[in-house]
Amino acid sequence: MSIRILLSCIGLALLPQSALAQITVDLDAEGRPAAEKERDATSKPMEVLEWMGVEEGDAILDIQSGGGYHMWIFSDAVGPEGKVYSQSSFRPESLQARIASGATPEANVTYVSDIAEVPDASLDLAFTDRNYHDVNPGEVPAWLETLKAKLEPGGLFVVIDAEAAEGRDLESHRIASDVIVSEVTAAGFELVEESDMLANPADDHVGPKWDQRDSLDRSMIKFQKPADEHGGHR
């Protein structure tokens, strides 16, 4: 159990982040792809890690990892004592090859095709960047129930997604942040805070804008599994 979750369980969650151990990530590492280094300007990984309170030794699930941008960063951040589950169900071959080839900072990454493969009550953090909108609306309650079962009591669920003018906009690959909040809290998560760190007021919320998708107007929402909710599936 991380210090953050322990503090949460004993009611001291408001302790400033600066009181927690600082983590380091070598974003300039030689083996890190140039495209990922370029993306750092708009994805602000160190600021996001700090906002999430990630610590060495944490267990993190990266949901729909894509090429593995966050997977690589989490691997370095949590260090050799930590654990990263990198999940992808959509053309996962290159992600699997990246993990299998040892091209991660630490040998602490496990590929999973489905979040159900993660051990119950094992995660400090479940994270998803621009994939929540893809979860089939009819499957959202069951999906969130499974996800909650994978978190430790007090564990965090952080959702980043492209802001929509309204509702779920599957054509534009966007979702309005109020929809995310209402669905996730309905599943029994507590809303902790939202951040405008990845907001972009210049985005008109229309279209996926593939050529600039890393700089869309993104919501960033932190939820928590109740600290007194133990066990896995009910």
Ligand SMILES: C[S@@+](CC[C@H](N)C(=O)[O-])C[C@H]1O[C@@H](n2cnc3c(N)ncnc32)[C@H](O)[C@@H]1O
């Ligand atoms: C915007 S990327 C984000 C990937 C990763 N989370 C990141 O931040 O780099 C969206 C990812 O969603 C996945 N994807 C695309 N279409 C999908 C679908 N219909 N259902 C589930 N996942 C899909 C692909 O893996 C794609 O890389």
